[in-house]
Amino acid sequence: MEPDRFPQGGDSRRVGAQPPTRTGTQSAAEPKHYKPMFNGSAGEYFRIWIVNTFLTIVTLGIYAPWAKVRNRRYFYKNTLLDGHSFDYTANPVAILKGYLIIGAGVLLYYLTEAYDPRFSFIFVLLFYLMLPFLIYKSLRFFARNSTYRNIRFRFLGTLGSSFSTYLLYPILVPITLGLIIPHWAFEKKKFFFDNMAYGASRNSFHGRSGPFYKVYLLAVLTLFGSFFLGGIAVAIALRGMVDTLGNEGMRSFALMSVIVMYFVMLIVMTFFQQYIFAWETNYSWGQSRLDTVRFKSTLKATKLIWIRITNILAIIFSLGLLAPWARVRRTRYVLDNLTIISAQSLDDFTSAVEPDVGAYGDAATDLFDFEIGL
Amino acid sequence: MITFDGTYFDGKSSRAHPVTIRADETRLIIAGAGSDLSLGIPLRDCVIQPPLGKTSRVITLPEGAQCETDDFEAIAALEQRTGRNAGLRLVHVLESRWKMAALSFAGLVVCVWVFMTFGIPFLAKKAAYAIPPAVAENLSEQTMKILDSRFLRPSKLPQRRARTLQARFKKLHENIDGKQKYWLEFRKSPALGPNAFALPSGLIIMTDELVNLSESTRELEGVFVHEIAHVRHRHGMRSVIQNAGVFLLIAAVVGDITSITSAAGSLPTLLAQSGYSRDFEREADDTVAAYFSGRGWSTKPYQNILRRITKNMANFPGESLLSSHPLTDERIRYLREREKAVK
Structure with missing residues (x-):
């Protein structure tokens, strides 16, 4: 890793010095293509990560919100679009308050559970009732503290639609024997993409749930197909083994095949998740409009699967030390595949008129990690 | 300017x-x-x-x-x-400096080690003694309900034998710890085999299988003292709290990578847990050794029954049967570790 010591002013990465990548001519009608650029490096992020983790532990967790903000801000500030970076402006003290409230709830849960496990049922129920509220608050907090060119993002979804998305649909899943799951996935994407706003410009989502059914059906069929084929393979192998191995041999073979099956399951599930993630992300960006701005995401499932599996292996075999590298690598891939297509200049966005900034709730709920690729 | x-x-x-x-x-x-x-x-x-x-x-x-x-x-x-x-x-x-990053890493390792060996056990001990007896009783009651319905059957021991052993047990716990309430019950358990365990409330369960396995009452007295020590030092509550503490610590360290926490976090948690229970077993066995030598008794009978239990345990697939309940799982692990400690 190169010695990138601070300060080192006036280098090549001047703010605003990078011209946007563009296809086509400069005429106003011809839309320009902007590609976000990720400038972070694994080595630099590793140092930030390890120092902040150490400080979190040594302060018994008090520093955790500062660590969280620094970690996330590193990714935001290193994401450049048209020569300008994003920024994450959350106040760590607000996050600390949120942590303390959540921590008190968890402590109360453990105490009541130790006293009488029957109470814990009520707690779980309460948590699920609270979840849509927490997600709603988290999304607002996340959006409000994300900025680009000093214009804040906003989340305009209502508490009511959060409850229908995160309470009603989960209840409907068992009633409909799971058939509603693709529609639920669609509703979740819609809740996010249809309610995000950059300043005064609200994003709109034009997707339908039909394509979700197609993709989920394909994924589930592939999943069952591979389990079926895997089962046949194991059965054939077992038949062959019964004759050649004795009883003792069979026992260790059975153990081995359980371990192998476990890893196969893990890999198959990764395939499933990453395939769905790639498709949903590409589709959601593709169906989004921000004023006249369009988006294009070209994630490939095969590439994401490869990144995920090698990342997990790298993290396990490095005892966690390669986690920062893994995160930088995945972020870079996701961002590299996003294109912003705009006929209007990126200079012409305005901030929201209503002054909801700052006056908004103090204790932040920062429970859920929302990424740009969400 | x-x-x-x-x-x-x-x-x-x-x-x-x-x-x-x-x-x-x-x-x-x-x-x-x-x-x-x-x-x-x-x-x-x-x-x-x-x-x-x-x-x-x-x-x-x-x-x-x-x-x-x-x-x-x-x-x-x-x-x-x-x-x-x-x-x-x-x-x-x-x-900004690699040297500082390396130092942070070293500091992190030292901190985690210090917390695991000193911090968490110390805090867990404080917390265990601060927990009101009502909580321990409730917890024990719930555990017993689950054990009775799944793994334990009513004892088939002759009444006289049970009463003699209970009288011996009473004498022992009065000598060791007069303040706390202790009582001994017997259960038949084909699932657990020869076994004994203590609940935080002071209830000690011994299986008929263990009584039948013993060759003298002195052997069983060793087991009684061991279990009394577990209750006296609140090992049950302490281990529950310590395991939660280790989980929290690991969550804090790898909090950045939630998706792999379960895979990467479970290994150190397991290692720490078996380390803690070994400490508790050692402490309980220390009490046996101290009590026995104080009376001028040899610990040989106690060692013998432990060895016999170990031999017998091999026939019982205890873990796979019990893994549905973490508390009993822990109990089983205690006993296993104790066997190792004595060997």
Whole structure:
């Protein structure tokens, strides 16, 4: 890793010095293509990560919100679009308050559970009732503290639609024997993409749930197909083994095949998740409009699967030390595949008129990690 | 006078204004490059955002405006003058050097080790003694309900044998710890085999299988003392609290990578747990040794029955049967570890 010591002013990465990548001519009608650029490096992020983790532990967790903000801000500030970076402006003290409230709830849960496990049922129920509220608050907090060119993002979804998305649909899943799951996935994407706003410009989502059914059906069929084929393979192998191995041999073979099956399951599930993630992300960006701005995401499932599996292996075999590298690598891939297509200049966005900034709730709920690729 | 180039954003539109910024003793003077933008802002109204990596520096101005610049030296000089961000500037210095990162890593390892060996056991002990007896009783009751319905059957021991053993047990616990309530019950358990365990409430369960396995009452007295020690030192509650503490610690360290927490976090948790229960078993066995030698008894009978239990246990697939309940799982593990400690 190169010695990138601070300060080192006036280098090549001047703010605003990078011209946007563009296809086509400069005429106003011809839309320009902007590609976000990720400038972070694994080595630099590793140092930030390890120092902040150490400080979190040594302060018994008090520093955790500062660590969280620094970690996330590193990714935001290193994401450049048209020569300008994003920024994450959350106040760590607000996050600390949120942590303390959540921590008190968890402590109360453990105490009541130790006293009488029957109470814990009520707690779980309460948590699920609270979840849509927490997600709603988290999304607002996340959006409000994300900025680009000093214009804040906003989340305009209502508490009511959060409850229908995160309470009603989960209840409907068992009633409909799971058939509603693709529609639920669609509703979740819609809740996010249809309610995000950059300043005064609200994003709109034009997707339908039909394509979700197609993709989920394909994924589930592939999943069952591979389990079926895997089962046949194991059965054939077992038949062959019964004759050649004795009883003792069979026992260790059975153990081995359980371990192998476990890893196969893990890999198959990764395939499933990453395939769905790639498709949903590409589709959601593709169906989004921000004023006249369009988006294009070209994630490939095969590439994401490869990144995920090698990342997990790298993290396990490095005892966690390669986690920062893994995160930088995945972020870079996701961002590299996003294109912003705009006929209007990126200079012409305005901030929201209503002054909801700052006056908004103090204790932040920062429970859920929302990424740009969400 | 500090002068530097930067970009000004008014916070109302996304337009970037290239500017030259001068800072005198009290004010920040922002002048547009090639435009008639001109602002004078008192320094005390400006907030310099903490440095991070090699990313551009941000100065937040009143009314939602801000300046950005890549002139790190100018901002550092400005920070020096205003004395702002002292804490996070230090963090930034640590983050910028590989040597400091290596030291942080070493510090992290040392901290985790210190917490695991001293911090968590110490705090768990304090907490265990602070927990009201009602909680321990409730917990024990619930555990017994589950055990009785799944693994235990009513004892088939002859009444006289049971009463003799209970009388011996009473004498022992009165000698060791007069304050706490203890009582002994027997159960038949084909699932657990020869076994004994203590619940935090002071209830000690011994299986008929263990009584039948013993060759003398002295052997069983060793087991009684061992279980009494578990109750007396609150090992049950302490282990529950310690395991929760280890989980929290690992969650804090790898909190960044939630998706792998379960895979990467379970190994150290398991290692720590077996380390803790070994400590508890040792403490309980220490009590046996101290009590027995205080009476001039040899611990040989106790060792013998442990060895016999171990031999017998091999025929019982205890873990797979019990893994549905963590508390009983822990109990089984205690016994296993004790066997190892004595060997």
